[in-house]
Amino acid sequence: MTSKPMNMVQALNSALDNLLSSDDRVILLGEDIGIDGGVFRVTDGLLAKYGAERVIDTPLVELGIVGMAIGMAIQGLRPIPEIQFQDFIYTAMDQIINQMAKIRFRSGGEYECPLVLRTPYGGGVKGGLYHSQSGESYFAHTAGLTVVTPSNPYDAKGLLVSAAQGDDPVIFLEPKRLYRTAKQEVPDDLYKIPIGKAQVLQTGNDLTFITYGSMVPTVMDTVKKNNLDADVLDLRTLVPVDKNAIMQSVQKTGRIIIVHEAPRTGGFGAEISAMITERGIDFLYAPILRVTGPDSPIPYRMEEYYAPNERRIMNAVKKVMESA
């Protein structure tokens, strides 16, 4: 199998290209994804290759993009809609929560809704409060949705392929902060990374970092720079989360720090924390700490104050290591 260095945008593009070429039922739709190749270029070149019937430039209507994709999925296609920025997904939330997530359940399993809703999320591009949000908790709270977020090019492609070949709707959150920051060797052909499986990025004995998506490199850089003897778990899938990977590490280290970019209150870290205490409080040597974005909208000029950074992560490390 041939491969080449790709950034996350190129890896996603390669995944979509493979999916379109291997399955006629795959259709892409979204705003500016065709002739423009997507505002982040994820769909670059695909219109020319697969034509306007399969790579659809839609009118500017998020609920319509999502609603149409649901109807296509019900009639047997495998649509992959794109929402240009996660911040604009909210007018489609009724379609996502009340249609997409409930098609199988409400029809007694007669109808299915296999689709992947891709959308870039999080900060890192100086987009201010309407081009930087991290809304994963909204989706994680809805039964019927699978929620996936990759942190590197290799995973991005493998997870997108798995999502697109599954039988249930997937919310695929792409950390735009990482779109072009790193390159990895990525195979040109189709391959899959299983949904529901975390990746242990490094192993250690003192403490465990649980993180995902946009914050993975921040955590890894901090761990390396400070020579921390830590497990680092990249969840990759939030729903269904990899309970076993988490609990194995909890048993080993007993000191847990959860890092995410989304605001703290009601954030996905709260769910992980509750899950750990429910089934492993006896293993803990210290309170579980969260290092997250604040409970405020993400600002434009002062964006660097928003997402977790090395200093805040190291403060948390001190606290968990000082606990008896």
Next chain:
Amino acid sequence: MEQQKKEKTESEKPRYIRAYAAMVLSRTLDKKIVSAQRQGRVGFYTPTMGQEALQVGISMALEKEDYVYGYYRDVPMMLHRGVPIETIINQIMGNSADTAKGRQMPSHYTSKAMHFMSVQSPVASNLPLAAGAAYALRYLKKKSVVVTTFGDGATSTPDFHAGMNLAAVFKLPLVFVCENNGYAISLPVERQTPVEISLKAVAYGMPGVKADGMNFVEMYNAAKKAIHDARSGNGPTLIDALSYRMGPHSTSDDPSKYRTDEVKEGSDRDPLVIGEKLLISMEFADDKLLEKIRNEAIKTVDEKFDACEKIPPPDPMTAFQDVYKNMTWMLEEEVKDIL
């Protein structure tokens, strides 16, 4: 010539009789469910009375390969399309024979076999799905048309706008049928929108037609043209099917609080009375035949209703299945705690 015309009309006769029979069956079932609800045998229901002709007219113009993305008042259409009456009663009961395993409140039907998409509650959110379905069917080289139905209240929603615009932009094989029954619960259509609903089509560059939804033959003709256009690649049409909600919004509603302009059952505006007059004037039926159809409907409804009522409730486990294709570990854990 005359002879040919007569023969053609004769051959149409069973079609018209079947249409009338579906209207009668629906009306009979409607009344049965409403009275059963009063006796505490049914939880809730949204009656269809008044909208029989418009729905059956649409259904007459549909082919087997066509699809309906409908809403909670589409019982007459379902019955006419051939959905077994048991499917409807079992859904109302939420029993173990219900397609959706008792998960949805009454009036939220599903019948994949008869190409009827499962009904959701949020008003009009089926319209963008219908656009996607029409796109998919055309892409798959099927000759199918999609019909989507919704109320007059639905025309104020963003989903209506989205669905209409998308269908027009992509010139989809899709027909929009507004079952304009004059009210959205308590709000009269004049307060819903200041323009006639058919005019809304102009903004999307598609034909908008008004049809007398109380007259099944007129409705059939309007639908035939719209469906033919959709099937021939000429794009979508909006049909404003003027009718009247003869019953309350639902069994929980008291219309006397907000309206007095009722259309009474058996009056000249009742779509069944209009249908009977049409059949008699076409010489397709006489009073005796109509009487027979009515009596058969009562017998069928009573028998089927009683039989369905005896079906036990679903297995509790089914309340937690079909969330995903395979149950998640979280739900497995939760279910263990519940059951």
